[in-house]
Amino acid sequence: MNNLKLTDLRKVNHDYKYHAEIKYETEHSFDFKSAVGDNLKEFMLDIEIRLKQLYNRKPKLVQALLNPQKDSVNITGKIIELMQLNPIYWNK
Numbered sequence: 001m002n003n004l005k006l007t008d009l010r011k012v013n014h015d016y017k018y019h020a021e022i023k024y025e026t027e028h029s030f031d032f033k034s035a036v037g038d039n040l041k042e043f044m045l046d047i048e049i050r051l052k053q054l055y056n057r058k059p060k061l062v063q064a065l066l067n068p069q070k071d072s073v074n075i076t077g078k079i080i081e082l083m084q085l086n087p088i089y090w091n092k
Helices: 040-053 076-085
Strands: 018-025 030-037 060-066
Touching: 018 040, 030 040, 040 060, 040 076, 060 076
Parallel strands: none
Antiparallel strands: 018 030, 018 060
């Protein structure tokens, strides 16, 4: 029998330092796509790529986390501020 506890389960399925969830429209509802990175520059670039991929589906960054495998820190507001400073990160 497996002695795995709920607290032993991973919060996300990767070991990246940054993790984001981007919500987008589907034909009948909505879905999520992840963006990840080991550093802030890589993370912001991955968010930019995802937003461009989903441009016609009204994507919206709904959560960004620092250290999602540990005691994660919600950095969504800070990431949105950075995206607004550089319009390349934000869809119109």
